[in-house]
Amino acid sequence: MKFSAVLGDMYPADRVVKCGVLAEKYGFDYVFIPDHIVDIDGARIDCWTVMGAIGAQTKKIKLSPGVADIYHIHPSKMAQMVATLDELTAGRAVTALGAGEAMNLIPFGIEFESAKKRIKRLSEYIDVTKLLWTSNRERMAFYNGEFYTLKEAFIDQKFVQKPHPPIYVGAIKSKSLLKIIGEKAEGWFSWIVLPKKLPGLIKTIEESAKRAGRNFDEIDIVTWLYVCMCDDPEVQKKAVEVGKAYLYVERSILKEHGYEVSAPAYTHILAHKPFPNGKALLEASKDVPEELVRKTIVIGSPEECLEHINEYVKAGAKNLGFRIMTISGGPTVEETLKEINEKIMPHFKG
Numbered sequence: 001m002k003f004s005a006v007l008g009d010m011y012p013a014d015r016v017v018k019c020g021v022l023a024e025k026y027g028f029d030y031v032f033i034p035d036h037i038v039d040i041d042g043a044r045i046d047c048w049t050v051m052g053a054i055g056a057q058t059k060k061i062k063l064s065p066g067v068a069d070i071y072h073i074h075p076s077k078m079a080q081m082v083a084t085l086d087e088l089t090a091g092r093a094v095t096a097l098g099a100g101e102a103m104n105l106i107p108f109g110i111e112f113e114s115a116k117k118r119i120k121r122l123s124e125y126i127d128v129t130k131l132l133w134t135s136n137r138e139r140m141a142f143y144n145g146e147f148y149t150l151k152e153a154f155i156d157q158k159f160v161q162k163p164h165p166p167i168y169v170g171a172i173k174s175k176s177l178l179k180i181i182g183e184k185a186e187g188w189f190s191w192i193v194l195p196k197k198l199p200g201l202i203k204t205i206e207e208s209a210k211r212a213g214r215n216f217d218e219i220d221i222v223t224w225l226y227v228c229m230c231d232d233p234e235v236q237k238k239a240v241e242v243g244k245a246y247l248y249v250e251r252s253i254l255k256e257h258g259y260e261v262s263a264p265a266y267t268h269i270l271a272h273k274p275f276p277n278g279k280a281l282l283e284a285s286k287d288v289p290e291e292l293v294r295k296t297i298v299i300g301s302p303e304e305c306l307e308h309i310n311e312y313v314k315a316g317a318k319n320l321g322f323r324i325m326t327i328s329g330g331p332t333v334e335e336t337l338k339e340i341n342e343k344i345m346p347h348f349k350g
Contacts, residue, residue, distance in 0.1 A: 001348040002319040004030035004222060005337060006066055008326065010042030013050055019333050020054035024061040026341035027349075030222075032066030032096065032189070032321060037104045038271035041278035048081060055089040064094035066321075067170030067189055070125045071100045071110050075148060076155065078125075079132040083159040091160030095129070096168035096189045097122060099177065103270045112268075119176045121147045126167055126184050133164040168222065172266075173197075173252060175204055182208025187220030189321070192250050192296055198223065198315035223317035227298040228325040229305050229339050235330040236299050240290050241282060242325060243297035248285035257292055297325075302343040309344060320348075 005023040007016050020031045031054060033047035051063040063085065068078070078095065086093035099118040106112050113121070124145040135141040135154035143150035159165055166186035171177035173193070181188045182205040193201065202221060209216040226246060228239035247253055249266045263284065264274060275281040293299070298308045309320060324336045331339065 001313065001317075002029040002220070003340070003345060003348075004028060004032055004319055004321040006032045006034070006224060006321045006323040008323070008333070009034040009036055009039075009045050009047070011326075011333075013045045013053075016045060016050050017053045017057070019337065020050070020061070020063075021057050022334055022337050024058045026337050027345055028061060028337070028341075030062045030064060030094065030319065030321075032064050032222075035065040035068045035098075036101075037072075037108065039103060040269070040271055040275055040281060048085075051085060052088065055085065055092060058089075058092075060092070062092045062094050063089060064096045064168065064189075067096040067098035067168070069100050069104050070097055070122055071105055075125050075128040076132055076150075076153065079129045080155050080157050082129075082165050083133065083155065083157040086159035086161055086165050087157070093159070093161070093165045094168060094187075095165055096170055096187070097125060098170035100267075102268050106270065115174075115267075119174070119180070122169070122177070123180050123184070124148050126169075126180070129167065130164060130184075133159065166220075168220065172250065173201060178204040179208040181205050181219065182210075182214065182216070183212045185219070187222060187319075189222045190224050192224065192226070192246060192253065194253060194256075194296055195311035195315045197256075198312065198317065202316045220319050221317055222319040222321045223312050224321045224323060225298050225309065225312065226296075226323050226325055227305060227336070227340075228327055228330060229298075229300070229302055229336055229343075230327070230330045231301045232330065235327050238327045239297070239299045239325055239330070240293050241286070242327065243293035243299065244285040244288035244290075245278070245281045247288050247293060247296060248281065253292070253296060254288065257289075259289065259292070261288075302339060306344055306347060310347075313348065 005028045035047045036044045047065045099122045102112045128148045131141045141150045141153045168187035168189045169185045170189040206216040324333045
């Protein structure tokens with residue numbers, strides 16, 4: 001079992017770096033940094049700059065965006081950046097890619113394409129990135145896709161990992177994206193998912209890998225877990241309210257339980273509408289059932305959290321990605337990283 005710290009992108013960059021260094025100290029295997037320009041509430045940091053700073057102060061922990069928006073960086077530049085990070089960190093760079101979110105595209109004049117086009121673009125992006133990683137002056141890269149073209153292309157930047165740094169794909173439940181993971185990626189970076197739904201989603205990846213002649217056992221499964229580890233009932237109550245907002249924008253889980261909402265699809269939410277701020281989102285989501293929140297968000301004492309986390313492990317998670325909730329009056333990110341090390345990891349390590 002592997003452990004990942006999905007570090008928030010709302011607090012100052014220097015604190016995220018310190019938390020990344022602490023994550024290595026406390027035995028985490030990966031650090032994932034969200035890649036947003038904007039989001040509902042809070043200033044955003046650049047994941048690439050932060051990963052470089054964490055990498056310079058650590059020796060073991062792997063570093064990845066969580067996940068990189070492919071629309072802002074051409075695959076040739078992505079290939080160069082990741083290879084450079086891999087060289088600087090002696091082989092610790094990972095590339096988790098996503099198909100784009102409206103809030104980071106529309107306000108900046110970038111078209112938010114149809115789901116079909118975004119998925120096809122992501123598939124080509126992986127092909128082009130890997131092709132460039134295997135290119136050189138003697139073996140130039142050629143590619144003629146719908147979205148990307150290479151002609152006598154190559155990059156000189158070398159990397160440490162062989163055959164190249166791993167590529168993960170961020171996906172919620174899209175079967176098309178899960179199939180792409182099986183066909184050509186090294187890992188799945190999930191978002192909110194019920195434990196009972198996880199095996200079916202993993203099965204889609206496994207079947208796709210088999211069709212492509214790949215070894216499914218070599219594909220990582222990173223299960224995103226929002227976690228608030230605290231005994232205080234008042235803090236837990238606040239965490240539940242925040243958890244309602246998460247579910248409100250991820251409508252599929254609500255629909256599966258017969259709860260209809262009029263909220264827009266998650267990918268169509270902008271940083272300023274339909275909710276002008278996080279407070280407005282919390283108000284809109286207040287009627288989401290608490291019972292459903294507790295099935296999907298890890299909230300409770302260390303013992304209660306361990307029991308919930310174990311459901312994901314039994315369901316097929318290979319890599320537990322902890323996104324620590326910062327709740328007023330509750331433990332800090334730093335304190336929770338330590339708590340996970342002391343009270344969660346020992347049950348799965350070895």
